[in-house]
Amino acid sequence: MEHVATPSWAMFAYLVSGVLFILALRGLSSPATSRSGNRYGMIGMVIAVVTTLVTHFPTAVNPYSEAPAAIEHGLQTVPDFGSFGLIAAAIALGGGIGFVIARRIAMTAMPQLVAAFHSLVGMAAVLVGWAAYLNPQAFGIAELANLVLSVDFGNASATDPVRAQLAQAMGGSSVTIPGVAHIAAQSCIEMGLGIAIGAITFSGSIIAFLKLAGKMSGSPIMLPGRHVINLGTIIAILGLVGYFTMDQSLWVIGVITLLSFIIGFLLIIPIGGADMPVVVSMLNSYSGWAAAAMGFTLHNSAMIITGALVGSSGAILSYIMCKAMNRSFISVIAGGFGAAPEASGGAPKEQRPWKRGSAEDAAFLMKEAESVIIIPGYGMAVSQAQHALREMADVLKKEGVSVKYAIHPVAGRMPGHMNVLLAEANVPYDEVFELEDINSEFGQCDVAFIIGANDVVNPAAKTDKSSPIYGMPVFDVDKAKTVMFVKRSMGGVGYSGVDNDVFYMDQTMMLLADAKKMVEDIVKALAH
Amino acid sequence: MDFISILSIFVLACFVGYYVVWSVTPALHTPLMAVTNAISSVIVVGALIAAAASGLGAAGGVSKWLGLGAVVLASVNIFGGFAVTARMLAMYKKKEKK
Numbered sequence: 030m031e032h033v034a035t036p037s038w039a040m041f042a043y044l045v046s047g048v049l050f051i052l053a054l055r056g057l058s059s060p061a062t063s064r065s066g067n068r069y070g071m072i073g074m075v076i077a078v079v080t081t082l083v084t085h086f087p088t089a090v091n092p093y094s095e096a097p098a099a100i101e102h103g104l105q106t107v108p109d110f111g112s113f114g115l116i117a118a119a120i121a122l123g124g125g126i127g128f129v130i131a132r133r134i135a136m137t138a139m140p141q142l143v144a145a146f147h148s149l150v151g152m153a154a155v156l157v158g159w160a161a162y163l164n165p166q167a168f169g170i171a172e173l174a175n176l177v178l179s180v181d182f183g184n185a186s187a188t189d190p191v192r193a194q195l196a197q198a199m200g201g202s203s204v205t206i207p208g209v210a211h212i213a214a215q216s217c218i219e220m221g222l223g224i225a226i227g228a229i230t231f232s233g234s235i236i237a238f239l240k241l242a243g244k245m246s247g248s249p250i251m252l253p254g255r256h257v258i259n260l261g262t263i264i265a266i267l268g269l270v271g272y273f274t275m276d277q278s279l280w281v282i283g284v285i286t287l288l289s290f291i292i293g294f295l296l297i298i299p300i301g302g303a304d305m306p307v308v309v310s311m312l313n314s315y316s317g318w319a320a321a322a323m324g325f326t327l328h329n330s331a332m333i334i335t336g337a338l339v340g341s342s343g344a345i346l347s348y349i350m351c352k353a354m355n356r357s358f359i360s361v362i363a364g365g366f367g368a369a370p371e372a373s374g375g376a377p378k379e380q381r382p383w384k385r386g387s388a389e390d391a392a393f394l395m396k397e398a399e400s401v402i403i404i405p406g407y408g409m410a411v412s413q414a415q416h417a418l419r420e421m422a423d424v425l426k427k428e429g430v431s432v433k434y435a436i437h438p439v440a441g442r443m444p445g446h447m448n449v450l451l452a453e454a455n456v457p458y459d460e461v462f463e464l465e466d467i468n469s470e471f472g473q474c475d476v477a478f479i480i481g482a483n484d485v486v487n488p489a490a491k492t493d494k495s496s497p498i499y500g501m502p503v504f505d506v507d508k509a510k511t512v513m514f515v516k517r518s519m520g521g522v523g524y525s526g527v528d529n530d531v532f533y534m535d536q537t538m539m540l541l542a543d544a545k546k547m548v549e550d551i552v553k554a555l556a557h
Numbered sequence: 558m559d560f561i562s563i564l565s566i567f568v569l570a571c572f573v574g575y576y577v578v579w580s581v582t583p584a585l586h587t588p589l590m591a592v593t594n595a596i597s598s599v600i601v602v603g604a605l606i607a608a609a610a611s612g613l614g615a616a617g618g619v620s621k622w623l624g625l626g627a628v629v630l631a632s633v634n635i636f637g638g639f640a641v642t643a644r645m646l647a648m649y650k651k652k653e654k655k
Contacts, residue, residue, distance in 0.1 A: 040558075043602075050596045051573055057581045057589050060649035067588075067646055070596055071639050081602045087609040106611070112621075116608050119625045123632025130633070131640035139587055139645075146594045146638055149630045153600050156627035160607035164620035167610030168603075215560060313590050320597045321567060327606065328558045332599050334570040339593040341574030346586060438583060445586030449645055457652035463583055 035084060040330065042080040047334030049073030054338060060458050077331045078120075087112035136453040137410045140309060140442040141241035147312045148234035151293075154227025154319035155286060158220050161326060162212070162282055168327060170216035214274040216326055221270035223322030224282065225289040230315040232293030237308050240297075241442055247302030255299060256363070262292045300361065302442075303484070307350045307361045309443045314343025346444050353438035353464075355490075355500035383519070386538035388550035391513050394538075396555060398475035398511075400431040402467065404504055405447050406440050408481020408517070414545035415454035418480065421548050422456070424555045433470070434461040435504060437485035468505055477509035479531075481544050483516075487529045512537040515547050588645045595638025601631035 049069045056066015089109035093099050134142050165171035212220070239245035252258065269285045300308050321336020351358050395401055403422070409415060422432040434456065440447045451461055471477060479486055489496040490503045506512050512531060518541055519532070531537055540547050581589050607624025610617065 046599070047570070050599070051577060053592055053596060054574075054577045054581065054589070057585045057592070059582060060585065060646070060651075063585060063588065063646045063649070064643070067592060067639065067642050070592055070642075074596065074599065074601075074635055074639070077599050077602055078605065081605045082609075085606050085609040088611055090611065109611070112609060115625060116605065116628060119608065119628040120632045123629040123634075124636035127633040127635065127637025128640050131637045131644060134641065136645070136648075139591075139641075142637075142641065143587075143590050143594060146591075146634050149634045150594065150597050150600060153598070153604060153627040153630040153634070156623045156630070157600060157603035157607060160620040160623040160627070161603070163616040163623070164607065164610055167617075167620065168606060309590070313593060316597045317593065320600045323600055323603050325563060325567070327603055328563060329602055330558075330563075330566050332602055333563060333567045334573075335596050335599045337567055337570035338574040338577070339597040341571050342578040342589060342593045345575065345578045346590070349583075436584075443587055443590065445584060445589070448584040449587045449648070452645070452648040452650070455648075455650065458584055458649050459652050461584060 035328070039080050039084045042076055043329055043331035044334075046073035046076040046080075046331045049076070050331075050335050050338060054342065073331075082113075082116070087116070136450055137413060138242070139449060140305065140446060141238050143443060144234045144238040144241055144309055144312065147309075147316045148231050148238060150316040151227045151230030151232075151234060151312075151319060154316075154323055155224050155231060157323055158224035158227060158326075159282070159286075161216075161220055162277075165212045165216075170212055170220070170326060172211045172213045212277055217274040217277065218270060219322050219325040221273045221282070221285055223319055223326060225266050225270065225285055226315055226319040226322060228286050228289030229293035229296070230312055230319055232290045233297045233308075233315070234293075234312050236294055236297040237305065237312060240302060241305060241309075247305075249301040250298040252295070252299070255295065259292060259295055262288055262295070266292065296362070299363075303439075304354075304361050305442045306439050306444055306446075307347050307354075307358070310343050310346035310350055311362075312343070314340050314347060317341075317343055350439055350444060353502065354498070355502070381533045383532050384538055386513065386540055388540070388542075388547060389554045390538065391540055392551045392554035392557075394511055394513075395425055395430065395476055395478070395551070396428055398430055400433070400470075400474045401425060401476045401478055402470065402474050402509070403432065403434045403478045403480065404482050404486060404506070405434065405436065405451070405480050406482025406485060407442060407446075408483075408515075408544050410441055410446065410450055411481065412544040412546075414480060414548050415450045415456075417545050417548040417552060419451070419454040419456050421552050421555070422460075424552060428555075432460065433467060435464070435467045436461060437464055437482070437502075437504065440482060440485060464502055464504065471505045471508040474509045475511060477504070477506040477512045478515070479506065479512065480515040480548070483529055486531055489528075489530060506531060507534060510536060513540055514538070515540045515542070515544050517541065517543060584649070585646075588642050591638055591642040591645065595635055595642060598631040598634040598638065601628060601635065604628040604631050 050073045053066045053070030056062045056069065087109040088106040091099055091104050091107045161168045161170060240247050266285055266288050269281055273281045297308060317336045317339025320332055321340060324332025324336050347358060351361060425432050434451060436447045448461060452458060484498055486504045486506045487498060488507055490498045490501040493499060512534060514531065514537060516539060532539060604624050604627035607620055608628050610621060
C-alpha cells in the first residue's frame with residue numbers, strides 16, 4: 030500500500046529530460062539550430078518514458094506469495110508482462126496514428142492539426158487526473174488516515190462482565206483501524222485544477238479545431254448574458270475544487286469535469302475566425318498548465334518544467350498576437366470580434382472608383398520593376414497559391430527584380446503560419462521579413478503585391494480612430510509606387526469587416542480572381 | 558520532494574520559459590507550437606504510472622484503463638508532434654549559394 034519514493038537516479042533522469050526540453054525550444058531561435066533542437070526534445074521524451082517504465086514496471090500479486098521461497102525472498106509481487114504488453118500496444122497504437130497523421134497532413138491544415146493535438150493533451154490530463162483519483166495509492170498521493178473509534182464504556186465495566194470483557198479485548202476505550210486511503214488536501218487542489226484545465230483545453234480545442242477546419246462557422250456565436258454565465262461557471266469550478274479537499278465523493282470531481290468541459294466550449298464559441306491565432310496560442314498555454322498541475326500532483330520535475338515552458342510559450346505567443354492586432358487579451362477572450370455588422374443590408378456605401386488589372390498588366394509592371402514586396406495572407410493559404418507564388422518570384426528574380434516577402438505577425442490562422450507555407454514552397458527563409466524589418470522599404474519599392482491579405486494593409490488602422498482595427502500595426506503599402514491587390518471579388522472585406530482605402534488608391538490595381546489562378550496566369554504572362 | 562522545492566522548480570522554469578520563448582524567431586512560431594505540443598505530452602508519465610499500477614478492486618481496474626487511454630492519446634501527440642515539427646523544420650532552407 031505505501032508509496033515507494035522515486036529513486037534519486039529517476040529524479041535525476043526527469044531533470045535531464047526537462048533540461049533537454051528547454052534545449053528543444055532554445056534551438057528554435059534560428060532555423061539552422063532548430064533541427065537539432067527537435068532531436069533534443071525527442072531524446073528528452075524517450076528518457077522520461079523509459080524512466081517511468083523502469084520505475085513503475087507493472088506488477089501483479091505473486092500467486093505463490095504464500096510459498097516459503099517467495100516469503101524468504103520477499104517476492105510478494107511479480108512482473109506483470111501482460112500489462113506491460115498492453116502499455117506497449119497503447120504506445121504503438123497512438124504512435125502509429127500520430128506518425129501517419131504527421132506524414133499526411135497538408136501544411137495549410139497545420140492550425141487545425143495543432144488545435145486537435147492540444148485537445149488530446151487536454152483529454153490525457155483529464156484521464157490521468159481521474160486515474161489518480163480512483164487509485165491514489167499508485168500515484169503516492171494517498172494519506173493513510175487512521176480511523177479511531179472510541180467507545181464510551183462508562184462505569185459499566187465494573188458491573189457488566191460482558192462490557193468489561195469487551196473493554197479488555199480492545200485494550201482501552203478506543204480502537205484504531207489503520208490504513209483508510211484519503212487523498213491529501215494539497216493533491217486534491219492540484220488534481221482538481223489539472224482536471225479542470227485539461228477539460229477546458231479539450232473542449233476549447235475541439236471548438237477551435239472545428240472552426241479552423243471549416244466544419245463550423247468561423248463567425249462568433251454570441252449567447253445572451255454569456256459573461257455572467259462564464260464567470261459563474263468559473264467561480265463554481267474553483268469553489269468545487271476547494272470543496273474537493275473536504276469531500277472526495279465521486280460527484281464532486283464529476284461535476285468539476287463536466288463544468289470545465291462546458292466552460293471550454295462556451296469560452297471559444299464567441300471568438301471569431303480572425304482571433305484564432307490568439308485562441309490557438311492560448312490553448313497551447315492551457316495544455317502546458319494542465320501538464321504542470323499534474324506534475325505537481327506526481328512531484329515530477331520533467332512535467333513541471335515542461336508545463337512551465339509550454340505554459341509561458343503559449344502565453345507569450347498570445348501576447349504577441351494581441352499586440353500585433355492592438356487588442357487587449359481580455360477583449361479577445363470576451364469575443365465577438367468580426368461579427369457580421371448589424372447594419373448590413375442598410376444603405377449601401379457610396380461607390381468609389383477602382384481600377385481592375387489583368388494578369389498581363391501585372392506581369393508587365395513587375396517585369397519593369399526593380400523591387401517587389403509580396404504580402405501573403407490567409408487567402409494565399411486557402412487557395413494554396415504558395416507554390417505558384419514562388420515560381421513567379423523565381424521568374425522575376427531571373428529578370429533581375431529583387432523579390433522579398435513581408436509577413437505580418439497575425440497573417441494566417443496561427444503564429445508563423447505564412448512562414449511555414451512559404452518554406453514548404455521552397456522560399457528561402459532569408460527572403461522572408463517581419464513587419465518591423467521591412468516596413469520602411471515600401472517607400473523605395475516599385476510593386477507591393479498583396480495576396481490574400483487585407484486588414485494588415487488597411488491604412489484605416491493608422492488614421493481612422495473609429496475603426497475597429499485602429500492602432501494595429503500595418504504595412505505602409507500606400508507608399509509603394511504600384512499596389513497590386515489579388516482578391517477574389519470586390520464584395521468581401523477582411524475579417525474585421527472594414528472597408529479598405531487601398532482598393533481605391535490611384536496606384537492600386539485590383540486583380541480579381543482566385544489567388545492561385547491569378548498567380549499562375551501572371552507566371553504565364555511573364556514567360557512571353 | 559516537498560511542496561516548496563517543487564514550487565521553486567516551477568517558478569524558475571517559468572522564467573526560463575519566458576526568456577527562451579522570446580528568443581524564438583517569429584518565422585518559427587508554428588514549429589514552436591507543434592513542438593511545445595509534443596513536449597507537453599510528457600503527461601504520458603502520469604498515464605504510464607496509472608496504466609502500470611496493480612489495480613485494486615473495481616476503481617483500480619478503471620484507473621488502469623483510463624491510464625491506458627491516456628497513454629494512447631499522449632502517444633499520438635508525442636509521435637505526431639515531433640514528426641510534424643521535423644517535417645516543417647526540414648523545409649526551412651537558406652538561399653542556395655551559387
